[in-house]
Amino acid sequence: MSQNLEELTHALLLAAKKAGADAADAMAVSGTSLSIDVRNGVLEQAERSEGIDLGLRVFSGKRQACVSSSDTSAQTIEAMCERAVAMAREAPEDPYAGLADDDMLSDARGAHGLELSDPSPEPDPTELQQDAMQAEAAALDHTGISQVQTASGGYSARSVHISATNGFSGGYKRTDRAISCVAIGGTGAEMERDYDGDSRIFQSDLRDAVDIGNSAASRALERMGATKPPTGSYPVLFDERVSSTLVSHLIAAVNGASIARGSSWLRDALGQQILPEHLSLIEDPHRARIPGSRLFDAEGLPTQRRAIIDNGVLTGWTLDLANARKLGMQSTGNAARGTSAPPSPSTWNLELTQGQQTRDDLVSDMGTGLLVTSMIGSTINATTGDYSRGAAGFWVENGKISHPVNECTLAGNLRDMLMRMTPANDARKHLSRVVPSLLVEGMTLAGN
Missing domain, CATH: 3.30.2290.10 (PmbA/TldD superfamily)
Known part of the structure; x- marks a missing residue:
């Protein structure tokens, strides 16, 4: 054959x-x-x-x-x-x-x-x-x-x-x-x-x-001599290398499969403000030379540019046909599949609104806190949005990077964290997820 x-x-x-x-x-x-x-x-x-x-x-x-x-x-x-x-x-x-x-x-x-x-x-x-x-x-x-x-x-x-x-x-x-x-x-x-x-x-x-x-x-070499940071409540700056993880948790929460099961911490948030007013999250599956681009999804439906979050407001779920039918809605053209399973909702290329400040500007403005450059493990409660992750990076003292730190844990609630985000302007445009460094105020840090 x-x-x-x-x-x-x-x-x-x-x-x-x-x-x-x-x-x-x-x-x-x-x-x-x-x-x-x-x-x-x-x-x-x-x-x-x-x-x-x-x-x-x-x-x-x-x-x-x-x-x-x-x-x-x-x-x-x-x-x-x-x-x-x-x-x-x-x-x-x-x-x-x-x-x-x-x-x-x-x-x-x-x-x-x-x-x-x-x-x-x-x-x-x-x-x-x-x-x-x-x-x-x-x-x-x-x-x-x-x-x-x-x-x-x-x-x-x-x-x-x-x-x-x-x-x-x-x-x-x-x-x-x-x-x-x-x-x-x-x-x-x-x-x-x-x-x-x-x-x-x-x-x-x-x-x-x-x-x-x-x-x-x-x-x-920059991480040599790392120590544990102090325990307390501090601003945390997620470096551009890891900041897309926050968007990943958000995207998982607006996935139509989770909404249909009632197991998402954003299940009642449609039409509500979940990001600061000046931030939008745009899905654009038609960008050239980008891995997440598609003209049609796994069910043959046309893909489309859409604002998942428009000026801070959640506008809709990510849907394939089956989950759209469960929710009495229309598919958003987001079905993905492999050869051994039926389609399920997935997102294509994403871009979060960038800010006006550089990452160094945010470091200077944060005073004392943590710059995170790597993350270890993940404990995310999909129903409540409670967040806990191991982290390493650099301690910031009086607006300047002081020394490397490791073996610490960040904790908070994603609903609260998202509303306290301030973006930098350093996102790499060639990635499928264009997300800049993100400063989140008032997170709980467990170290020494």
Whole structure:
């Protein structure tokens, strides 16, 4: 059988209908992944993988079932469709399950204009090894760096196609190119570790490997001699590297699946102010060369630019078809899925309003408090929004960075924290989540 993904999904649909399915959708994903790790100037590990995965969801009335396989033979496709239909007939009824009506489907069938795939050839493994070795050598060139835990170069290419019996059929290609480095300073109990890395769709946009190694080393050395900070209530500045975690907790709370279950700390907040008035959170799935861009979602619906939070006010939930039906709403075109499970709500590219001040300005204004550059573990109560996370970073005294700190815990309530946020202007525009450094007043800090 041909390995053309569109043909494979259509073969799945035909076999599903033949097996007795009332409706079905299918997904085919083919991919290549290459990863190179070096240590002490020599190759430590090289991995390459290639494969095709098939996913099928079938409906028998209001009952559904999902099956998946990595075997594309005609015999396997026939068998998996028969198994899926048999499973669906035994599944409990779900009144909200079903495909999109054909008048809801996106006109787009690809990723035209989004530049999600670099047309240049797959890099040779020696190129990836050279990137990793340059990053490692640059890090080791810094006095005080005792070792590089890992230096890596990676590449992946993926093609996706989705088809359904409602008439939708569309797909796209995606590439990724990455370099990363983790440096360790000091020895024994005095060791400190930090990292840097970059991942881009286009090789030409990737940061220089030497720059990444230098940055990882500098960050590790800056953390040398860390101590525990004092316990108390202080302002906390979340560095741009970790500030997107706050937005992640917010996005999880407005996910339609959580709202439908009644398990979100924002379940009653629709139409209410949850951020300062001057802040908005915009989802834009149509940005070129950005990983989270899509013209259609996993159910074939068109994606759209929307303000999840508009001038501080929560405007809506993130919805796929099933959860929209549960809530008596319309899908926002945010369905995502893999080959082995039905769609669920997910967000695409996000951008939080940036401020006018630099991160250094916020450090100067915060007086005494904590600048967080890394976080460890997570205890978030999804129902109440109570927040507790381990953190490390730098102590700020009288508006100036004083010394590194570690082994501390931050605590608060996300609803209160979000209303006390002040953004800097340092967000990196090429990321899927464009979130600047965020200053949060009055958090509880547990240290010494």
